Amino acid sequence: MNRNDLRRVDLNLLIVFETLMHERSVTRAAEKLFLGQPAISAALSRLRNLFDDPLFVRTGRSMEPTARAIEIFALLSPALDSISTAVSRASEFNPATSTSVFRIGLSDDVEFALLPLLLKRLRAEAPGIVLVVRRVNYILMPPLLASGEISVGVSYTSDLPANAKRKVLRRSRPKLLRADTMPGPLSLDDFCERPHALVSFAGDLSGFIDTELEKMGRKRHVVLAVPQFNGLSTLLAGTDIIATVPDYTAEALTAAGGVRAEDPPLDTQSFELHMAWRGAQDNDPGERWLRSRIQMFFGDPDSL
Numbered sequence: 001m002n003r004n005d006l007r008r009v010d011l012n013l014l015i016v017f018e019t020l021m022h023e024r025s026v027t028r029a030a031e032k033l034f035l036g037q038p039a040i041s042a043a044l045s046r047l048r049n050l051f052d053d054p055l056f057v058r059t060g061r062s063m064e065p066t067a068r069a070i071e072i073f074a075l076l077s078p079a080l081d082s083i084s085t086a087v088s089r090a091s092e093f094n095p096a097t098s099t100s101v102f103r104i105g106l107s108d109d110v111e112f113a114l115l116p117l118l119l120k121r122l123r124a125e126a127p128g129i130v131l132v133v134r135r136v137n138y139i140l141m142p143p144l145l146a147s148g149e150i151s152v153g154v155s156y157t158s159d160l161p162a163n164a165k166r167k168v169l170r171r172s173r174p175k176l177l178r179a180d181t182m183p184g185p186l187s188l189d190d191f192c193e194r195p196h197a198l199v200s201f202a203g204d205l206s207g208f209i210d211t212e213l214e215k216m217g218r219k220r221h222v223v224l225a226v227p228q229f230n231g232l233s234t235l236l237a238g239t240d241i242i243a244t245v246p247d248y249t250a251e252a253l254t255a256a257g258g259v260r261a262e263d264p265p266l267d268t269q270s271f272e273l274h275m276a277w278r279g280a281q282d283n284d285p286g287e288r289w290l291r292s293r294i295q296m297f298f299g300d301p302d303s304l
Helices: 003-008 011-023 026-033 037-051 067-089 108-113 115-125 141-147 188-193 208-215 232-236 247-255 285-298
Strands: 056-059 062-065 101-106 130-135 152-155 164-172 174-178 195-199 221-226 242-246 260-262 271-278
Touching (some): 011 026, 011 037, 011 067, 011 141, 037 067, 101 108, 101 141, 101 285, 108 115, 108 247, 115 130, 115 285, 152 285, 164 247, 164 285, 174 232, 174 247, 195 232, 221 232, 232 242, 232 247, 242 247, 271 285
Parallel strands (some): 101 130, 195 242
Antiparallel strands (some): 056 062, 152 271, 164 271, 174 242, 174 260
């Protein structure tokens, strides 16, 4: 196909195809694109004619892509990213007058401890924008970035979509939280004997602390697992329960009163907090502005 032949290709069809590849469902693709299911079905029919391939085969409730569809997607996705980047570079962004909607993903610790300061800055610079926050972790971040449901996310990350970009915002160390009135820091024996609270998105009863203790032939006893950091200090108040949290979260919790923080009685490695974003919006002026503010308020204070 030469460039003149591209005139008969509707770009909207390619957007539908990309969405179907992510969603594997006509219903969900219609919801994502704010279209009716008949419109998506009609677009799929045109796509099949265009590429002379079924593209998707229904298996149960899901639509599985054919080998040809997978091949097309591998070529098409970066091309659409390039088109999006070219268009975004031609636009301008003025935070003072913008009414843009930004959709970001934040892990619970980041939302609780770091978002308030960022929000104050955004309200001062760009009072007309709308910020939509989605809860993410290392499992949820990749599909939300790939589908475009968020443009940028902040969390610990592992695997990411091929076209995503990532940078380290800060390296944090854990802090021990306690609400009791016993003087002095806890010893390792005290640490292992005391009941522990754990913040776990998935309801797990173990974490990186348990891995470190296991290396030492030690164990702790987790008696409480909660899904979020907000309210943790209230839960610890009046009990002998302790919790191990990121240093920036400990700072926010101790500032509210009721708990104090100290270094845990075991050596632990620092862990990285990442910012990841869609490659298609790498040069978008509004997204670049937002990422710069995230870097400013979520990043390592020593790096500012």
